[in-house]
Amino acid sequence: MATNQEEVKLFGVVGSAFVHGVQIALKLKGIEYEFVEEDLANKSDLLLKFNPVYKKVPVFVHNEKPISESNVILEYIDETWKQNPILPSDPYQKALVRFWSKFIQDKIVASFSKAVRAFNDEKEREKNIAEASEALKILENELKEKFFGGEEIGCVDIAAVFVAFTIPLIQEVAGFEFFTAGKFPKLYKWSKEFLNHSIVKEIVPAREPTLVYFKARYELLVSASK
Amino acid sequence: MATNQEEVKLFGVVGSAFVHGVQIALKLKGIEYEFVEEDLANKSDLLLKFNPVYKKVPVFVHNEKPISESNVILEYIDETWKQNPILPSDPYQKALVRFWSKFIQDKIVASFSKAVRAFNDEKEREKNIAEASEALKILENELKEKFFGGEEIGCVDIAAVFVAFTIPLIQEVAGFEFFTAGKFPKLYKWSKEFLNHSIVKEIVPAREPTLVYFKARYELLVSASK
Numbered sequence: 001m002a003t004n005q006e007e008v009k010l011f012g013v014v015g016s017a018f019v020h021g022v023q024i025a026l027k028l029k030g031i032e033y034e035f036v037e038e039d040l041a042n043k044s045d046l047l048l049k050f051n052p053v054y055k056k057v058p059v060f061v062h063n064e065k066p067i068s069e070s071n072v073i074l075e076y077i078d079e080t081w082k083q084n085p086i087l088p089s090d091p092y093q094k095a096l097v098r099f100w101s102k103f104i105q106d107k108i109v110a111s112f113s114k115a116v117r118a119f120n121d122e123k124e125r126e127k128n129i130a131e132a133s134e135a136l137k138i139l140e141n142e143l144k145e146k147f148f149g150g151e152e153i154g155c156v157d158i159a160a161v162f163v164a165f166t167i168p169l170i171q172e173v174a175g176f177e178f179f180t181a182g183k184f185p186k187l188y189k190w191s192k193e194f195l196n197h198s199i200v201k202e203i204v205p206a207r208e209p210t211l212v213y214f215k216a217r218y219e220l221l222v223s224a225s226k
Numbered sequence: 227m228a229t230n231q232e233e234v235k236l237f238g239v240v241g242s243a244f245v246h247g248v249q250i251a252l253k254l255k256g257i258e259y260e261f262v263e264e265d266l267a268n269k270s271d272l273l274l275k276f277n278p279v280y281k282k283v284p285v286f287v288h289n290e291k292p293i294s295e296s297n298v299i300l301e302y303i304d305e306t307w308k309q310n311p312i313l314p315s316d317p318y319q320k321a322l323v324r325f326w327s328k329f330i331q332d333k334i335v336a337s338f339s340k341a342v343r344a345f346n347d348e349k350e351r352e353k354n355i356a357e358a359s360e361a362l363k364i365l366e367n368e369l370k371e372k373f374f375g376g377e378e379i380g381c382v383d384i385a386a387v388f389v390a391f392t393i394p395l396i397q398e399v400a401g402f403e404f405f406t407a408g409k410f411p412k413l414y415k416w417s418k419e420f421l422n423h424s425i426v427k428e429i430v431p432a433r434e435p436t437l438v439y440f441k442a443r444y445e446l447l448v449s450a451s452k
Contacts, residue, residue, distance in 0.1 A: 053329065053364055065318050072324045079317040091305040092291050098298045103279065138279055 107135035333361035
């Protein structure tokens, strides 16, 4: 638990999978923190100061020391507060967690995001959906237990908030059929279990208002791309 | 030092910055290993078995357990063999090392590689060179001491083998003027110091044959792209 001497802040926006991932880790560890909601259309001077390289959320600030990049933040949290570990202690198991967390970011998030933004390029969209599907299949084959972390959620589950939370909503908004129970039965079941986990439920915002928000944002981007 | 009971293998190719990075880490730690030279035009069944996701080198195998992705391998090596640490022990300093190692990969290596491959698209090439230059400037501003690791080389220096070793050769082959002493004085000086480090010198192949090899490979790719 953060003591009175500690300052723990998270700069984020509601609806960002990576921000919610950090929040899930903090909640699992019982760390209290101040949430600083950013306006991405008008980023705060503090955000730009703390993350001058990417200018993105989440930014985690512990006793005035800022950290960016969600997988880096998750490891920092796990090393700083040892209770309820989200990474295994064995170096080899830890390497596998790092590999899969990076894989989700590099292969699934990147391809899916490119597909979403290919508003006017059906070929580009299809190519990226195919790549994201292939990556999702690889991830599905890695799921051996209830969660990637075993019986409890771990760092790979948290890195995959985008898969459980964001993809189902965005594919509905953008009119894809991509991540379905038929195509990815194990991963689909995992996503339901994950979103139903008591701590995840407390953090991730409700489906309906998020869908309305994502829809409005998507339509704004589509109109701007014309 | 690896004992007789330990099996340490590295699947790689001579000339790959990421393979040489792993070799530098192993040499710094005094770990003996077997180097398995791969033919990238005809990858071995073992490589495909050990890295089915990316099918790329380096793959590090310790007692039959394979690890891929060079930053993941470097952390595994540092956690398994504690002598001559390449990552700091303080969680915040470690987070910074992870941030910059990832930055080099995501921003410098990715943009530079795209620029090189844009054989027939001058606009795409220029765009990616501009992005790589911007990233290189950010990295230059991070260099506060002789090496990123301080007085000795550390994980960020090793992650940047591509900058010190690969970029100067490839830009010569491809006819860019990009990473020069005039534009990046601190980083250029660092690259010379790094390549002159006694351990790095033992690992990284000599300039001339590597240049001939990179030139031949580049011209083959150009001819195939026409």
